[in-house]
Amino acid sequence: MSEPLELRIRTAVPGDDEGLALLDRLAWSHLHAVMPRPQPPYPPFFSERHTPEDCLVAELGDRLAGYVHLGFPTPVDSNRHVRQIQGLAVSQEARGRGVGRALVRAAVDEARRRGARRLTLRVLAHNTPARGLCEGEGFVVEGTLPEEFLLDGTYVDDVLMGRSL
Secondary structure, three states, X not given: OOOOOOEEEEEOOHHHHHHHHHHHHHHOOOOOOOOOOOOOOOOOOXXXXXXXXXXXXXXXXXXXXXEEEXXXXXXXXXXXXXXXXXXXXXXXXXXXXXXXXXXXXXXXXXXXXXXXXXXXXXXXXXXXXXXXHHHHOOOEEEEEEEEEEEEOOEEEEEEEEEEEO
C-alpha cells in the first residue's frame, strides 16, 4: 500500500496560470458556475481582479489539486475590512480528500493575516456540498437572492454566507 500524498497549500505564482486555467475548465459545472462553459480561446487564469497573490493553491504530492481566490467584495474603502472567497475549485481526482476544507481553512487564515474582520462568499443554493463545507467551517447564511440566476433552464437562488474572523 502506498503512502498517502501530502497536501500542501501555498500562494500561487504566475507560472501556475496554465495549470489553474485547465483545472478551472475541467471543474466547470452549473452546480457552481454562473458563467457559460468556457470556450476557446481561453483567457488567462490570472487578471487584474485576481492576481497570483490573491490565490491559494492546493497540491497533493506534485499535482495541482485545487485553488481558492480571495478578494474584496466591493471597491469601497469603508468595506476593506471584509474579504470574500471569489472562487474555489477542487480537481475531480482530489475530491473527497479534504482539499476543499483545507482551502477554506487556509482562506480564513489568510484573510485574518491580512487584517480582515469578516470573510464572505456566495454559493448557489443547489450546491449542497459547498454549502455544507462552508457551514462546517463556521459560515452562516446571511441572505438569499431568490432566482438570481437562470442556469440550464432552471432558476437558482444565490446564497450569501459569512463569518467573523
